Amino acid sequence: MGGIVYLVGAGPGDPELITVKGLSTLRKAEVVIYDRLIDKKILSNVRGDALLIYAGKNIGEAEKQETITSLIIKHAKEGKIVVRLKGGDPYVFGRGEEECERVINEGIPCEVIPGVTSAIAGPTYAGIPITGRQYSPAVSIISATRKGDEVIEPDYIPSKGTLVILMGIHKFTQLRGVLLKVRSANEPVAVIENATLESQRVFICSLNDMDKVISQNNVKSPAVIVVGDVVKMRDKLWKLS
Amino acid sequence: MGGIVYLVGAGPGDPELITVKGLSTLRKAEVVIYDRLIDKKILSNVRGDALLIYAGKNIGEAEKQETITSLIIKHAKEGKIVVRLKGGDPYVFGRGEEECERVINEGIPCEVIPGVTSAIAGPTYAGIPITGRQYSPAVSIISATRKGDEVIEPDYIPSKGTLVILMGIHKFTQLRGVLLKVRSANEPVAVIENATLESQRVFICSLNDMDKVISQNNVKSPAVIVVGDVVKMRDKLWKLS
Numbered sequence: 001m002g003g004i005v006y007l008v009g010a011g012p013g014d015p016e017l018i019t020v021k022g023l024s025t026l027r028k029a030e031v032v033i034y035d036r037l038i039d040k041k042i043l044s045n046v047r048g049d050a051l052l053i054y055a056g057k058n059i060g061e062a063e064k065q066e067t068i069t070s071l072i073i074k075h076a077k078e079g080k081i082v083v084r085l086k087g088g089d090p091y092v093f094g095r096g097e098e099e100c101e102r103v104i105n106e107g108i109p110c111e112v113i114p115g116v117t118s119a120i121a122g123p124t125y126a127g128i129p130i131t132g133r134q135y136s137p138a139v140s141i142i143s144a145t146r147k148g149d150e151v152i153e154p155d156y157i158p159s160k161g162t163l164v165i166l167m168g169i170h171k172f173t174q175l176r177g178v179l180l181k182v183r184s185a186n187e188p189v190a191v192i193e194n195a196t197l198e199s200q201r202v203f204i205c206s207l208n209d210m211d212k213v214i215s216q217n218n219v220k221s222p223a224v225i226v227v228g229d230v231v232k233m234r235d236k237l238w239k240l241s
Numbered sequence: 242m243g244g245i246v247y248l249v250g251a252g253p254g255d256p257e258l259i260t261v262k263g264l265s266t267l268r269k270a271e272v273v274i275y276d277r278l279i280d281k282k283i284l285s286n287v288r289g290d291a292l293l294i295y296a297g298k299n300i301g302e303a304e305k306q307e308t309i310t311s312l313i314i315k316h317a318k319e320g321k322i323v324v325r326l327k328g329g330d331p332y333v334f335g336r337g338e339e340e341c342e343r344v345i346n347e348g349i350p351c352e353v354i355p356g357v358t359s360a361i362a363g364p365t366y367a368g369i370p371i372t373g374r375q376y377s378p379a380v381s382i383i384s385a386t387r388k389g390d391e392v393i394e395p396d397y398i399p400s401k402g403t404l405v406i407l408m409g410i411h412k413f414t415q416l417r418g419v420l421l422k423v424r425s426a427n428e429p430v431a432v433i434e435n436a437t438l439e440s441q442r443v444f445i446c447s448l449n450d451m452d453k454v455i456s457q458n459n460v461k462s463p464a465v466i467v468v469g470d471v472v473k474m475r476d477k478l479w480k481l482s
Contacts, residue, residue, distance in 0.1 A: 012355075016262035019252065019357060023261055089361055090370075093378075097370035101477050110478075114253075114362035116260060120330055121355040129331075129338035133388045138397040139333075140381040147374045155401040156379040160394070236342045237351075 003076035005103045006083045007090040009115015010034075013196040014125075015041035017116045025113055029083035031075040033068060037087040037222060051075075065095060069102050076108045087222075089117045093143045093166055117141070119164045122195030122224035126202045127234040135229045136162045144168030144175045144225075154181045162228040169221045172214045179207055179227065188231035189213075193223045204231065244317035246344045247324045248331040250356015251275075254437040255366075256282035258357045266354055270324035272316040274309060278328040278463060292316075306336060310343050317349045328463075330358040334384045334407060358382070360405045363436030363465035367443045368475040376470045377403045385409030385416045385466075392416055398423045403469040410462045413455045420448055420468065429472035430454075434464045445472060 006025050011017035018026075023045060026032065032046055036056030046052060055068045068084075075082045090096030090112050103110040119141045123130050130139045138161035144152055145167045151174040157163065159182055168175045185208040193201040205213040207227060213219075247266050252258035259267075264286060267273065273287055277297030287293060296309045309325075316323045331337030331353050344351040360382040364371050371380045379402035385393055386408045392415040398404065400423055409416045426449040434442040446454040448468060454460075 011260065014262070016265070017260045017355060019258045019260055020264055021255070021257035024257070089357075089365075091365050091372060092361060092380075093372050095374065097373045097474055097478065100370075101474075104478065112365050112478075114258060114357045114365050116330075116355045116357055117361065120333060120358065124330075124332050124353050124355050129341075131332060131334050131382075131384070132338045133336065136397075137334075137387050137393055138381055138383040140379055140399060140402070141372075142379040142402075143372070146378050152378055153401070156377075156399050158381060158397050158399040160396040161381070161383075233338055233342075237338065237345065237353075 003079045003108060004081055005072055005076050005108055005110045006113060007096045007100060007110065008083050008085050008113045009089040010038050010042055010085050010087055011116045012088055012118035012121040013037070013039065013194065015039040017121060017196065018042055019113065019115060022113050022115060026083055026085065028081055030080040031082045032085055033071055033082065034085040035087050038085055069099055072099060073103060073106050073108065076103065077106070089115045092117045092119060092141065118195045118222065118224055119166055122192045123164065123190065123226050125196045125200060126190060126192045127237040128190055128226055128230055129233055129237070130162050130164060130226070130230060132230055132233060135233065138162065139164060141166070144171060151175055151178055154178055157182045162226065162230050165225040165227070167221070168225050169214065169219055169223045173211050176207065176211050183207055183227060187227055188229060190226040190231045190234065191219055191223055192226070193219050195222070195224050204234065244320045244349060245322055246313055246317050246349055246351045247354060248337045248341060248351065249324050249326050249354045250330040251279050251283055251326050251328055252357045253329055253359035253362040254278070254280065254435065256280040258362060258437065259283055260354065260356060263354045263356060267324055267326065269322055271321040272323045273326055274312055274323065275326040276328050279326055310340055313340060314344060314347050314349065317344065318347070330356045333358045333360060333382065359436045359463065359465055360407055363433045364405065364431065364467050366437045366441060367431060367433045368478040369431055369467055369471055370474055370478070371403050371405060371467070371471060373471055373474060376474065379403065380405060382407070385412060392419055395419055395422045403467065403471050406466040406468070408462070409466050410455065410460055410464045414452050417448065417452050424448055424468060428468055429470060431467040431472045431475065432460055432464055433467070434460050436463070436465050445475065
């Protein structure tokens, strides 16, 4: 019997934010290839006889991506039900589209199961709605880091509306410079470290002092940066513990 | 004992795309106030003795929003566990922030449980990744309709990157006009009706002929409109049935 690949979004961190479909797919997996940020509680749902493969990788490690893709294909070709378990959503800066394309090119069926992204749930758990009728009818979700480790260009940043920036901590000075080309220095900013987890930390500042706040508090990846008036809603909304 | 309110995102349509946390919260609800687009299969998880209240509303019906908020507060004040079940994610154009603020102002605890948004899962089920290293490091999710039923302004639309537009079908001609102020007429467009459901229909066109395609095929709300090069990926990725 032929193998099959599922790219499953595990959600933003809180292990209960995986979808019902994601969880039931994980439970039938024979091989699970999982990312660095996947919670151990999610992995505890895997079958006792399933093969668990850790595929943690850091930004820029291109060879590792190739190794991961080859592993997925190898096990699927052996007829296995393979789950590639990814943090957040497979198609939100998850390189899921590359893995899916390669799997399909090998003649192996590939299904993508969406997950809750930290770009939305991260701000929510910090008491910040990313949209709001009073504040913003649009949200731009941006990877601060482009292919080749370059910083995002200003053309991707609209002059109005909420911005949610992922993968921005390791180059926050450059990022701030790009944002200031389009946005004003006094725009409210929230920096959310370890979004949706018990270890979550939230720092409120402005675009002007964003770099100081990140360095003084020693904020580490993964962190979500929110820019825009929606940040002001935090004072009004329930702080989720 | 005091009541509590949970704003729960039910996901984009496919009933299995609700989160584990959303489902377990729904199962303990004593009162469920649900939106028009919620699948009956999701509602079948509710306790036998729970009160189910339909709160379907169409765009612009402001009085209904007030009625819904009052209902939430009334039942919570009676000490009930109230679930406000919303399509997609409560904070992605769901007016969840208004409901949450009002509930908190009444001294009632309110917790928000994120859901998968159709802005991401809709394109995924149509074989379109909203981001991609080869195509776009950013995605803007935009409500075509603003408060007061006006169309979105061009300031919210970046000149580059993927655009995902919700609530655009009932004013697609105006929307196309705004998009053409920022984007070129030959940009690829996907129009996805009933995203993630079995009745899903997908139409591929360009910004230039988007209005013709929507009217000739009699596309109805809810539909997700995707603009950008990521639409080209559809040919390469597995078509989910």
